Amino acid sequence: MSLIAAVSGVHDSGGYRRPPNLVAWLVLMPLLAWLFLFVIVPTVMLVVVSFAERDALGRIVYDFTLQNYIRAFDWLWLKVLLSSLWYALLTTLICMFVGYPVAYTIGRAPLHWRGLLLMLVMVPFWTSFLIRTYAWITILSKDGLLNSLLVSAGIFSHSAEILYTPFAIVLGLVYNFLPFMILPIYTSVEKLDNALIEAAYDLGAGPVRAFSQVIIPLTRPGIAAGAMLVFVPSIAMFAITTLMGGGTNPTIGEVIFKQFTSGRNQPFGAALGSILLLIFVLALWITRKYREED
Amino acid sequence: MKKTTTLVLSALAAILVGCGKAPEAKKLSVFCWSEYIPQSVIEQFTKETGIQVSVENYASNEEMLAKLTAGGGEYDIIQPSEYVVEALIAQKLLHPIDKTKIPNLSNIAPQFLKMSFDPDNSFSVPFMAGTVGIVVNTDLIKDDIKSFADVFKPDNKGKIVVLDDAREITAWALLSQELPINDISDANLDKVKPVLANWIPLVKVFDSDSPKTALLNGDVAMGVVWGGEGAILLQSNPKFRWIIPAEGTHLFIDSLAMPKTAKNVENAEAFMNFILRPDVSKKISDAFPYTNPNLAARKLLSEEQLNNKASFPSDADIAKMQVFRDIGTQGSKIDEIVTSLKAQ
Numbered sequence: 060m061s062l063i064a065a066v067s068g069v070h071d072s073g074g075y076r077r078p079p080n081l082v083a084w085l086v087l088m089p090l091l092a093w094l095f096l097f098v099i100v101p102t103v104m105l106v107v108v109s110f111a112e113r114d115a116l117g118r119i120v121y122d123f124t125l126q127n128y129i130r131a132f133d134w135l136w137l138k139v140l141l142s143s144l145w146y147a148l149l150t151t152l153i154c155m156f157v158g159y160p161v162a163y164t165i166g167r168a169p170l171h172w173r174g175l176l177l178m179l180v181m182v183p184f185w186t187s188f189l190i191r192t193y194a195w196i197t198i199l200s201k202d203g204l205l206n207s208l209l210v211s212a213g214i215f216s217h218s219a220e221i222l223y224t225p226f227a228i229v230l231g232l233v234y235n236f237l238p239f240m241i242l243p244i245y246t247s248v249e250k251l252d253n254a255l256i257e258a259a260y261d262l263g264a265g266p267v268r269a270f271s272q273v274i275i276p277l278t279r280p281g282i283a284a285g286a287m288l289v290f291v292p293s294i295a296m297f298a299i300t301t302l303m304g305g306g307t308n309p310t311i312g313e314v315i316f317k318q319f320t321s322g323r324n325q326p327f328g329a330a331l332g333s334i335l336l337l338i339f340v341l342a343l344w345i346t347r348k349y350r351e352e353d
Numbered sequence: 354m355k356k357t358t359t360l361v362l363s364a365l366a367a368i369l370v371g372c373g374k375a376p377e378a379k380k381l382s383v384f385c386w387s388e389y390i391p392q393s394v395i396e397q398f399t400k401e402t403g404i405q406v407s408v409e410n411y412a413s414n415e416e417m418l419a420k421l422t423a424g425g426g427e428y429d430i431i432q433p434s435e436y437v438v439e440a441l442i443a444q445k446l447l448h449p450i451d452k453t454k455i456p457n458l459s460n461i462a463p464q465f466l467k468m469s470f471d472p473d474n475s476f477s478v479p480f481m482a483g484t485v486g487i488v489v490n491t492d493l494i495k496d497d498i499k500s501f502a503d504v505f506k507p508d509n510k511g512k513i514v515v516l517d518d519a520r521e522i523t524a525w526a527l528l529s530q531e532l533p534i535n536d537i538s539d540a541n542l543d544k545v546k547p548v549l550a551n552w553i554p555l556v557k558v559f560d561s562d563s564p565k566t567a568l569l570n571g572d573v574a575m576g577v578v579w580g581g582e583g584a585i586l587l588q589s590n591p592k593f594r595w596i597i598p599a600e601g602t603h604l605f606i607d608s609l610a611m612p613k614t615a616k617n618v619e620n621a622e623a624f625m626n627f628i629l630r631p632d633v634s635k636k637i638s639d640a641f642p643y644t645n646p647n648l649a650a651r652k653l654l655s656e657e658q659l660n661n662k663a664s665f666p667s668d669a670d671i672a673k674m675q676v677f678r679d680i681g682t683q684g685s686k687i688d689e690i691v692t693s694l695k696a697q
Contacts, residue, residue, distance in 0.1 A: 115681030116444055117415065118422045135693045142696070200570035220511075222572055223558050305567075306517050306559030309695050320416040321518065322688045 102336070109329035117323030127330035136314065136331065143311040146225075146300070147293040150232040151240075154289045155282065157233070158240035162281070163274075165241070166248025177245070180238050188235055192302050195234070199227060199303075223305030231303040232293050239292075240285035247281025283346070291339060311335060381406045381620040384417060384428040386607070387562070389481070390628075391640040398627050404620050412562060413518075415684075421446070421612055428612055429621040435606045438477045439470035440679040447476040448611040454622040457629035465606060465646035468676070477608035478625050483580040483643040484666055484674055485521060485603045487596040488587075493574035500599035501525045504575060505552040514567040514576035517559035519691035520677070520684065521603065525577065526552065528600040535678040537687065546690060553694040568593070583663030584642035595663040597670045604674035606646070638664075 109127055112120045130136075165176045183191060198204045199222040206218040221227055251274065259269040275282075297312035306313070311331065318328025379402075383390070387410035395406050409426060411417040414437045420426060433441060441447045452458060458466075458478055465479045489498050493512070498504060504513060515522060524534040526545040558567045564578040565586050578586075586593040609628060611621045627633055634650035642664045645651055651659065659665055666674075680687075 113682070115679070116422055116440055117418055135689070135696060139692070139696050196566065196570070200567075200572050202571040218571070220572075222570075223567070301517075301559075305557055307556065307695060309692050314692060317688060317692075319419060321413045321520075322685055323415050323418065323682070324685045324688075325419070327685070 105329050105336070106333050108326055109333045111326045111329075113324060113326050117325065119325055124326075127327045128334075130327060131330045131334055136311075139309050139314055140311045140335075142308060143294050146228060146232065146310065147290050149229055150236060150293045151286050151290045153229065153233045154237050154240040155286065158237055158285065159244055159282070162241045162244035163248050166245050166251070173249075177242075180241050183238065189298060189302075191235070192231060192299055195227075195231060195303060196222060199230075222303065223307070225304065225308065228300050228304040228308065231299040232296060235296075235299060236289040236293055239288040243284035243288065244278060244281040247278035251277055287343075287346075295335065378617070379404050379620075381430065381617050381624055382426070382428050383408045383430045383624070384420070384426065385410060385430070385432040387412055389432065389607070389637075389641055391636060394628075394633055394636055397633070398624060401627070402620075402623060404623070406624075424614075427614060427616055429615040429617045430624055431610055431612055432480060432607055433477075433610055434677070435468065435470045435608070436677040436679040438608055438610060440681075441610070441612075442471060442476055443679075446613050448613050448615050448618060449475050450478065450611065450625070451622060454619070455626045455629065457626050457631075460629055460631060460634070460647045460649040462646050462648050464671070468606060470606075470676070470678075471608070477610040478629065479646045480607045480609050480628065481581075481637070481641070481643040482604065482606045482646050484597070484605070484671075485516070485525075485577060486580060486583055486663060486666075487575065487577055487598055488568065488583045488663070489575045489594045489596065490568060490571075490573075490592055491594050492592045493571075498575065498596055501529050501577070502600070504577060505555055507555065509575065510555045511557045512574040513556050514558040514560060514564045514573040514578070515556050516564060516578065517561045519687045520680075521577075522549065522552070522691060523687045524603055524677070525598070525600075528598070528602065531600075534603065534675050535680065537680045537683040539686075542686060542690065549690060550694055553691065554697070559695075579643075580663045580666070581641050581643040584661045587661055587663055588642070588657075597662075597666055597673075601673045601675065604671060604676050606676065 107121075108119055110123050110125070112122045112124050112126070114120050161180075165173055165180070168176060196203075200206070201218045201220070201222070203222070205221065206215070209215040210218060255273055255277065256269055259273045264272065295310075295312040295315070297310055297316050300308065300310045301313055315328045315331050315335075318324045318331065322328070381404050383395070383406055385408065390408075395408060398404065399406055409428070411420070414434050417431060417433065418437060418440075421428065421431065438447070452474070455478060458474070461479055465482055466474055471477045487498060487501075487504055494509075496503065523537070523542075523545060526548040527534050527536075527541065529548060530544055532541050532544065557573050558564070560567060563582070564576050565582045567573045568576055568578075568586060569589065583593075583595050587595055609625050611618060615621055628637070629647060631647065631649035631653055634645060634647040635653040638645045638650060638654060638658065642658065642661060644665055645654070
């Protein structure tokens with residue numbers, strides 16, 4: 060709405076005329092074009108395809124059908140969706156508990172240290188996440204680095220099964236998405252007003268109370284942003300879950316990927332994708348509603 | 354000073370752009386499997402002919418089909434497996450080959466020519482063949498494994514890697530019930546469903562791209578993998594043993610073909626002929642040890658390579674193998690059965 064208001068120049072105040080709206084449009088043009096090309100067009104395509112059929116080669120046939128949605132509401136696919144939601148939730152919670160102290164420490168560190176610490180958080184982004192995931196396979200496999208270390212140190216009597224387990228999936232997800240939790244929380248922590256925390260102590264709050272009633276509420280926007288940035292992509296992530304989980308626990312991302320490739324069933328994949336999109340929109344809408352009421 | 358620098362830089366840029374741009378006719382766009390055509394072979398082709406090759410990879414036939422039929426890219430060469438060649442010919446999506454441009458076709462063993470999916474080789478030339486078989490780490494498994502039934506036993510739970518390919522897994526289950534692998538009727542699927550329900554929970558890792566990794570790392574003790582992967586394992590360590598399943602197995606033939614929309618047909622034919630040259634075909638076998646159908650190239654291979662049973666199964670074994678036919682939309686049903694069993 061504010062976008063439209065800005066462009067149409069409703070707040071035309073006083074006697075002097077604002078410059079023509081054309082300039083505002085021109086400035087906004089790249090953004091609008093980007094939104095149209097990469098958000099609106101693909102979404103519309105996805106929804107249209109989800110109501111279509113396909114032929115033996117997997118080519119899309121534009122005959123209207125609800126079959127894809129009827130099939131999508133089978134318990135099988137819902138079960139896959141629920142398990143993906145569960146992994147995403149677990150990942151988000153762990154990222155929160157691990158990421159918060161890290162972000163807090165960086166945000167409160169002396170100024171000249173912060174740049175270096177932040178860089179360390181971002182260093183992994185310099186390599187492709189696939190390469191980093193393969194590195195984890197080398198570390199976690201039965202004859203891998205971790206197991207040989209633990210066995211030769213006498214901590215384990217024989218190699219433990221770490222790779223290709225649900226634990227490995229969550230580890231891979233947490234490892235990959237942790238920076239997305241740390242960075243938004245860090246921005247909130249950095250803006251924390253020290254005076255407020257001192258005031259809490261002066262008024263008799265202990266460290267626990269100061270943390271839970273002052274620091275947490277003040278950094279809540281960072282936590283919420285981080286949670287969204289971790290939760291949403293980890294639902295649909297399939298590369299990490301197949302590589303580190305051994306492909307034994309199908310996730311919704313993997314199922315959709317397979318519809319577009321080996322399943323030769325793009326309309327069904329599109330239907331599953333549309334449902335996932337709807338869930339995201341609903342989740343965003345509910346959190347927003349909740350925040351407004353707050 | 355600054356002005357001169359800018360001038361020099363832009364002149365340099367112009368020269369660079371001019372050099373990088375190859376003439377229109379000297380181009381070839383190859384859409385092929387990942388890990389199948391060595392980069393050195395592509396570079397040698399460019400060096401010999403001056404044709405610039407752009408390569409794009411795919412990981413499954415269906416991924417290639419999806420991109421090809423969506424019209425996303427303009428490809429001159431694709432590398433479909435036998436059942437996809439059949440489907441593409443039926444849909445009139447392949448460009449006919451001028452066989453006079455490919456004299457090296459005579460290097461191919463007759464048993465890989467004039468196959469049912471392309472009876473005259475009018476649209477495809479064989480690239481590599483291969484099979485699916487069992488590989489066992491004999492350090493960890495002392496039983497004598499002979500068949501799919503021996504692999505998928507409750508004792509082996511958590512020790513197995515298999516290809517992440519619903520069609521393959523279903524084919525093995527069909528073979529174990531002595532059913533034809535291409536008859537994917539609902540009745541047959543009902544018959545193999547209980548078999549799959551027993552098998553799939555035993556599997557530790559599903560991986561089509563590099564099933565050898567889990568075996569090499571010791572995470573699993575046996576697997577049902579591509580022949581080429583098996584051959585690499587056999588080369589790497591004598592503890593690995595290769596077994597052609599007693600029930601029979603799948604023989605695949607990957608071909609080179611041109612999509613109907615190919616722009617650089619002559620370059621594509623030159624590429625096919627180049628690939629079928631004995632010395633080039635040998636290089637491909639060195640890198641990816643599948644069953645080389647090129648008899649002239651086989652003469653250049655070492656004794657060790659030819660004796661690798663995962664690369665070159667005996668003729669008696671090959672006679673027992675079956676090729677895939679296209680099953681169209683029944684693929685979705687297989688996919689659903691396998692996914693539902695995995696999700697349990």
